[in-house]
Amino acid sequence: MAGVLMLLALFDRVRVxxxxxxDSGWHEISRxxxxxxxxxxxxxxxxxxxxxxxxxxxxxxAWLVRDFVITAHDRIATAKLPDFTFRFRLEGGRLRFYDSxxxxxxxxxxxxxxxxxxxxxxxLWSDTGGVPRVTAAGRDLVKGAFE
Numbered sequence: 001m002a003g004v005l006m007l008l009a010l011f012d013r014v015r016v017x018x019x020x021x022x023d024s025g026w027h028e029i030s031r032x033x034x035x036x037x038x039x040x041x042x043x044x045x046x047x048x049x050x051x052x053x054x055x056x057x058x059x060x061x062a063w064l065v066r067d068f069v070i071t072a073h074d075r076i077a078t079a080k081l082p083d084f085t086f087r088f089r090l091e092g093g094r095l096r097f098y099d100s101x102x103x104x105x106x107x108x109x110x111x112x113x114x115x116x117x118x119x120x121x122x123x124l125w126s127d128t129g130g131v132p133r134v135t136a137a138g139r140d141l142v143k144g145a146f147e
Contacts, residue, residue, distance in 0.1 A: 003064075004057065004060065004061065004064075007047070007064070010044075011044060011047055011048070011051075014030070014040065014041070014044045027041070036072050036075050036076045037068070037072055043068075046067075050063055070090065070095065071090075074089060074090050077089070119138070122137070123135055123137045123138075124137055124138035124141060125138050
């Protein structure tokens with residue numbers, strides 16, 4: 001419920017962008033999206049269309065999970081083949097979940113290398129002497145995130 005309320009609040013706030021010039025920085029940022037998920041304005045457009053059908057809450061939850069979790073997960077994981085990163089797949093319109101043992105995911109995540117390099121480049125950790133250690137900047141980031 002909290003997630004749906006947050007989305008409705010976001011939906012309400014995005015109306016402010018409707019009054020901004022189309023070439024404003026906010027419009028440029030809100031149009032940014034990925035190959036598998038729409039940007040903020042794309043999502044809001046789809047959300048507006050969905051809400052125009054006057055759905056009940058259960059329909060909205062089903063729509064959000066189906067379109068922005070399950071379908072997106074399946075599309076992203078399929079794009080990573082032959083690396084098997086599926087936790088579940090859509091098979092015949094039904095979900096098939098995979099569990100351990102039998103599938104070892106480990107650090108096969110395609111984002112691991114990029115994110116660890118980014119963290120090192122930002123000075124959040126170092127591997128001085130071949131031993132990875134969180135730096136003071138890294139500790140400050142973690143502390144600030146959980147305060």
